Amino acid sequence: MAHELVDLTPQQPSLPVGREQTDLIGEVSAVELPQTVIEVVEEYDRVVADRDTFLWKWIHSLFDAFTLSSVDARDVDRVKEIKTLFTVFITTLDDLVESHDDKATFEEARRVVRDPETVDPTREGVNGEILEFIQDIWTDIDDGLRTAPRYGEFKDIFMYDLRQGFNAMEYTRLVSDNAHIANATGARTYDAHNMVLFPYTDIDLMFSSRFAMDDLSSLRDLTWDLQKMARIGNWVTTWERELTEGDYSAGVIVQAIQDDVVDADELDPAGDLESIVERIKECGVEEAFLDEWCDRHKRVCEREYDIESVDVSAYIGGMETVMEYHLASRGMK
Incomplete structure (x- = not known):
């Protein structure tokens, strides 16, 4: 089934009908998280505290838009809760790489999923407090998933897709430590899995x-x-923050390097970042990515998908909403 196109051009990005940007942000800020999520977020703020609560409210409210129509009605709220917990989990691991350059704790945290019996919080360099938080939240997620009626059918696929998210984080670390390997193909291929849509x-x-x-x-x-x-929407609205954190894997930054707008040797959190930001803004890299988003959007809307048990139009429409939220919340997550 084909999907009706909407106007989301780079020059005039479309926001949800009837809502101004400030209204959208206000709606997100007013979101009430489930009690289980609130408790995890409070522990996150105590142990990690890298992200504002706005991010968790932002993603929790967005799940209304792109949760598959096939989810059983009785489980919709439970699914949103599990996916919000999963977002806290995956973001914590991501920040270990991007913000803390903590490879030891990241590597141990990956074991929580794939080899939990081998996890050792006393291993050299491991932040035991953060690791314990990650173990606890994964237990909550895993317990929730095991109640799903089709957990057994999709468990292996889920675990594989989760490993791709971990690999995307590893790629982020690799590029940030070796900026000369940055290339647009690698960013699109590996880094896209950081969105964990699968x-x-x-x-x-x-x-x-x-x-x-x-x-x-x-x-x-x-x-x-x-x-x-989804990755493009994230790239064009978070790359400036990531630049200051020493994360050079964002597609906007990678493309600027590849186009010789920025030299890889210039990339240093202690360097003249304002000059780099201005050059990137002036060279049109963001606009090119927004054009690419529109091209991809047009293609998925026009294509016929042989899918009967999921509302394809609603799924694509959810990604439109995700992009609108990205653009409206630039610099806030």
Whole structure:
């Protein structure tokens, strides 16, 4: 089924009909998180405290837009709760790499998922307090997923897709430590998995009793395109923060390096970042990525997908909402 196109050009990005940008931000700020999420966020603020609560409210409210229509009605709120907890989990691991350059704790945290019996909080260089937080939140997520009616069918797929998210974080660290390897193809191929749209979708499918497995191949094909669109929205609205944190893997920065707007040797958090930011803004890299988003959006809207058990139009529309939220909340997450 095809999807009706909306106008989301780089010059005049479309915001939700009837709402101004300030209204949208106000709505997100007023979101009430589930009690289980509030408790985890409070512990996050005590142990990590890298992100404002706005981010968790932002993603929790967005799940209304891009949760698959196939999710059983009785489980929609539970699915949103699990995916918000999962977002805190994945963001904490991501920040270990991006913000803290803490490879030891990151490597140990990955074991929490793949080899929990080997986790050692006393291993050299490991932040035991953060690791304990990660273990606790993963236990909550895992317990929630095991209640899903189709957990067994999608567990292996979910774990594989989660590993791709970990690999994307590892790629981020690699590029930040070796800026000369930055290239646009690598950013689009590896870094897109940082959006974890595939794991989000897997969680939805675990709670979709009427989803037809014959639709899975086409659904994942569509998810590839939508994940790349989500990555573009994140890139164009967070690259300045990431530049100050020493993370040079964002597509905007990578493209600027590849286009010789910025020399890799200039990239230093202690350097003249204001000059670098201005050059990147003036060279049109952001506009080119927004054009790419629009091209990808046009293609997914025009393509016919052989999917019957999921509302494709709603799924694509959810990614439009994600982009609108990205643009409206620039610099706030």
